[in-house]
Amino acid sequence: MKSLPKTILKHALSLPEGGVLSPKEFLHLGSRSAVDQAFCRFAKEGKLLRIARGMYTAPVTSRFGSRAPAPEKIVHALAEHHGEVVVSHGASAANSLGLTRQVPIREVYLTSGRTQRLQLDHSEILVRHAPRWMLALGARQAGAAVRALAWIGPSLVQQSLVSLRQSLPAAEWQALASARAMLPGWMAQAIGKEAARG
Numbered sequence: 001m002k003s004l005p006k007t008i009l010k011h012a013l014s015l016p017e018g019g020v021l022s023p024k025e026f027l028h029l030g031s032r033s034a035v036d037q038a039f040c041r042f043a044k045e046g047k048l049l050r051i052a053r054g055m056y057t058a059p060v061t062s063r064f065g066s067r068a069p070a071p072e073k074i075v076h077a078l079a080e081h082h083g084e085v086v087v088s089h090g091a092s093a094a095n096s097l098g099l100t101r102q103v104p105i106r107e108v109y110l111t112s113g114r115t116q117r118l119q120l121d122h123s124e125i126l127v128r129h130a131p132r133w134m135l136a137l138g139a140r141q142a143g144a145a146v147r148a149l150a151w152i153g154p155s156l157v158q159q160s161l162v163s164l165r166q167s168l169p170a171a172e173w174q175a176l177a178s179a180r181a182m183l184p185g186w187m188a189q190a191i192g193k194e195a196a197r198g
Contacts, residue, residue: 004030005038012058018073051118068121071107084113085135090151093144142175154186161194
C-alpha cells in the first residue's frame with residue numbers, strides 16, 4: 001500500500017490546474033494529525049499551496065519553473081467542490097462587455113456561498129457572497145450584463161443599456177430583458193425602457 005504522503009501528492013498532481021483538495025478527503029487513510037502533517041510538509045516544501053483554511057492546490061510546473069494556478073481556475077474549482085455558483089465581479093463584467101476601460105486591480109468574484117479570502121502567492125482573491133439576482137443568469141453574457149449594470153449604478157444605466165443592446169447577441173439581450181422581474185426596481189425599469197424602444 002502507498003504511503004499517505006505519496007497518495008496525497010499523487011492525487012494533487014492528477015487534478016487539473018487550480019484543482020483543490022482538502023485534508024478531510026484523506027482521513028480514511030490515516031489519523032487527522034498524520035494527514036495534517038503531510039499537508040503542512042508539502043506546503044513548506046512548495047509542493048502544495050495553501051489557499052485558504054483547509055484548502056490546497058498544486059502549483060503548475062513547466063520548464064520555466066513553477067507558478068500558482070490561474071486565480072479563476074482555483075475559484076471555479078472551489079465553487080465546484082462546494083457546489084456553489086461563482087461568477088465575475090461587476091467591474092470585470094463591465095470591462096469584458098466594453099462598458100468601461102477600467103481594469104480591476106484586485107481579483108474579486110461573486111458567489112452563492114459564503115464570502116472568503118484566498119491567498120495565492122503574494123496576492124489575495126476575494127470571493128464575495130452576492131444576492132441571488134446577481135447570479136441568476138450565471139456566467140452567460142446576460143448575467144455579466146446584470147452584474148456590470150449593478151456595478152455601474154443608476155446614474156449611468158441608461159447609456160450603458162444603449163451600448164449593451166448593440167453589442168449583445170439577440171438571445172442574450174432577450175434573456176436580460178426577460179429577467180427584469182427578479183432585478184432591482186431601478187435596473188428593471190431602465191431595461192424595460194430600453195426594450196420598449198423597439
